[in-house]
Amino acid sequence: MKEKKTVIVAGAGFGGLQAVKALMRDDRLEIIWIDRTNHHLFQPLLYQIASAVLSPADIAIPARSLTRNIKNVTVIMDEITGIDKEKKEVKLGERILKYDFLILALGAKTGYFGKNEWQKFTSGLKNLNDALQIRRRLLISFEEAENDPSVAAELMNYVIVGGGPTGVELAGSIAELSRRIIKNDFRNIDTSKAKITLIEAGPDLLPSFDRTLSVYTKEALLKRGVNVMLNTRVKDISKHKLTLKTLEGDKEISANIIIWAAGVEAVPITTEITNNLDRQKRILVNQFCSLGEHPEVFVIGDMAAFKNSDEKFLPGVSAVAMQQGRHVARTIRRELSGKKREPFSYVDKGNMATIGRKDAVAELFGFKLKGFIGWLAWLGVHLFYQVGFKNKLDILLTWIWSYLTFGAGVRVITDPIHDYEKDE
Numbered sequence: 001m002k003e004k005k006t007v008i009v010a011g012a013g014f015g016g017l018q019a020v021k022a023l024m025r026d027d028r029l030e031i032i033w034i035d036r037t038n039h040h041l042f043q044p045l046l047y048q049i050a051s052a053v054l055s056p057a058d059i060a061i062p063a064r065s066l067t068r069n070i071k072n073v074t075v076i077m078d079e080i081t082g083i084d085k086e087k088k089e090v091k092l093g094e095r096i097l098k099y100d101f102l103i104l105a106l107g108a109k110t111g112y113f114g115k116n117e118w119q120k121f122t123s124g125l126k127n128l129n130d131a132l133q134i135r136r137r138l139l140i141s142f143e144e145a146e147n148d149p150s151v152a153a154e155l156m157n158y159v160i161v162g163g164g165p166t167g168v169e170l171a172g173s174i175a176e177l178s179r180r181i182i183k184n185d186f187r188n189i190d191t192s193k194a195k196i197t198l199i200e201a202g203p204d205l206l207p208s209f210d211r212t213l214s215v216y217t218k219e220a221l222l223k224r225g226v227n228v229m230l231n232t233r234v235k236d237i238s239k240h241k242l243t244l245k246t247l248e249g250d251k252e253i254s255a256n257i258i259i260w261a262a263g264v265e266a267v268p269i270t271t272e273i274t275n276n277l278d279r280q281k282r283i284l285v286n287q288f289c290s291l292g293e294h295p296e297v298f299v300i301g302d303m304a305a306f307k308n309s310d311e312k313f314l315p316g317v318s319a320v321a322m323q324q325g326r327h328v329a330r331t332i333r334r335e336l337s338g339k340k341r342e343p344f345s346y347v348d349k350g351n352m353a354t355i356g357r358k359d360a361v362a363e364l365f366g367f368k369l370k371g372f373i374g375w376l377a378w379l380g381v382h383l384f385y386q387v388g389f390k391n392k393l394d395i396l397l398t399w400i401w402s403y404l405t406f407g408a409g410v411r412v413i414t415d416p417i418h419d420y421e422k423d424e
């Protein structure tokens, strides 16, 4: 029997999970699966944690439980601190692991266009901690307003920066939370008067969608009472304050909670791995999703800059990461069977974003869907790609229950101390 080859899969996100799933039944391989968290996270539903609809456990599943019966997979929860490509080593602090093949799928982080100082005054939305922080801040703002209704307008004033899918989904769900779900919970305040502002630098929301769907989305949010500001750039952010550049000139607005949904950037480790990076510091990979000078190192998903056949870089979406994960796993298995590599080619199945209850926009296989039909498509796709039968069932039941009752929701505040006071 030949010696087994070691594959290290770095990251338990969309790309890493698909790679492990496609490799794990191959007994020629020993697979080491590393992530700094203990779970795979379904990021597209993070906004439902932030707006108190779902629980963290509904959209996260431990990597260990996914591979519990697979003997050739070892899960390690730790931070990857470095890679030595020449020695074929991954560093976890002092601990060093050797590999024959390495699949890097470490994703991206919230990006502030070089203005990292804005991070202090805003909440990003990239992981469970971010989502729980937004949920806590929102729920506390309602409680504080109930205690002192004279400042309710200041407290229930929320700004979301970024009119892509995350910003749209957050704005729609915070509107639903304040206008419908918690409206009858309070005695001294009217939560439906909460001010929700969505800011987008470009002329349209959802810039990557067909324009008819962008226009529809704007109208649908306006109907839900969201204040939509297009052609508006953020110039500066300080505590509870934003300076904006609008077509009419500069403007200052205030907000109790500022949510940053305007972009992501590469994780810092990319600069240590290679200097072959794109402008967003993602690693430039070849047509096989690997490094030219180190074909045994693959980079996939949000961490990679992959130029498609149309010469455009692929977007940072889960479908790209998943397809690349499966492709590089197949490449490794083919190579061990003495077969040649095949180039990666992305199959774009579409785009979707939800605006609220019974309302979403979707582009699927060239079809444009909106309203209830769009929402049904959105619901089906999000349940289909959710990992684990129990998670699918829990989410479906929660959605049916909240659809029928406008109730449910996860509105427990676990850390009632006001964040901003804590910072001081």
Ligand SMILES: Cc1cc2nc3c(=O)[nH]c(=O)nc-3n(C[C@H](O)[C@H](O)[C@H](O)COP(=O)(O)OP(=O)(O)OC[C@H]3O[C@@H](n4cnc5c(N)ncnc54)[C@H](O)[C@@H]3O)c2cc1C
Residues within 6 Å of the ligand: 010, 011, 012, 013, 014, 015, 016, 034, 035, 036, 037, 039, 040, 041, 043, 044, 045, 046, 047, 078, 079, 080, 081, 105, 106, 107, 108, 125, 126, 127, 165, 166, 267, 269, 300, 301, 302, 303, 316, 317, 318, 319, 321, 352
């Ligand atoms: C709020 C939000 C909404 C989104 N909505 C959609 C959507 O509707 N549709 C869509 O297609 N895409 C959506 N995306 C994008 C999609 O989630 C990403 O494109 C996808 O997660 C990328 O997969 P990945 O495997 O490259 O990275 P990720 O899924 O981000 O996984 C990276 C993993 O690496 C781990 N990691 C990072 N650094 C280290 C380290 N140094 N050591 C150890 N582990 C590390 C992280 O903990 C994480 O588990 C959304 C993203 C966000 C944040």
